[in-house]
Amino acid sequence: MISIVVPTFNEKDNIRPLLSRIHDALGDISHEVIFVDDSRDETPDVIREAAKTDTTVVLRHRENASGLATAVVEGFGMAKGDYVAVMDADLQHPPEVLLDMYAAMRAHADMAIPSRFIPGGSDGGLDIFRKIVSGTARYIGKILLPCLRHISDPTSGLFMIRRELLKDAKLSPIGWKIMVEVIAMCPVKKVLETPYSFHDREHGESKLSTKVSLQFIRQLFHLLKVAPNRGKGMRIARWSPKKLAEKKAALKD
Secondary structure, three states, X not given: OEEEXXXXXXXXXXXXXXXXXXXXXXXXXXXXXXXXXXXXOOHHHHHHHHHOOOOOEEEEEOOOOOOHHHHHHXXXXXXXXXXXXXXXXXXXXXXXHHHHHHHHHHOOOOEEEEEOOOOOOEOOOOOHHHHHHHHHHHHHHHHHOHHHOOOOOOOOOOEEEEHHHHOOOOOOOOOOOHHHHHHHHOOOOEEEEEEOEOOOOOOOOOOOOHHHHHHHHHHHHHHHHHOOOOOOOOEEEEOOHHHHHHHHHHHOO
């Protein structure tokens, strides 16, 4: 079973399309979709309405908490699947890559990371400002944390991991970059990267801000002190688009 953790903040127009595309992507593969929601609009109402007819939907609405990373950690605690995926609700992370990540996990990866920066991938959904901010964050992270150095796209927030690796991890994330926290704090040894294309946001507004960027810097320096994963023994493998297609086809055999 796959548990898909989706942190939401004012994403009412994206919920139905997201669910439809998740179900289409995974088909008969058992899965649950865990929404951890901090919204101030009608998003939780939309999710509750969807849950009336969709038994895969789980909602945790938080009244007095906020922050993407803390929402994801709360979702980890609710997950029942052998594999736990994290993705945004805004459809910039295309739900179709869930099958890519599942194929990687079935190939015995500890963690599957779709990447915009390997052959077949693209970050075309970012404007020039966000590309500069994202690129700067990515390289600062690689400089400070050895466990990130050979991962091509460590800051996207789109990944799947074996749930057993989360059990004893002391996750206390600051801000938004939950994947960096997970890599640094969990005993991840084998990472498998697959190509994907980052998409334009279809509804709502980006949450990127100066505050988010400063929180990321704080997070990096905190992890520099406490992270048990220093990258020793980590293996990073990458699938070409052709190999990815073959592995996904094999899932259906």
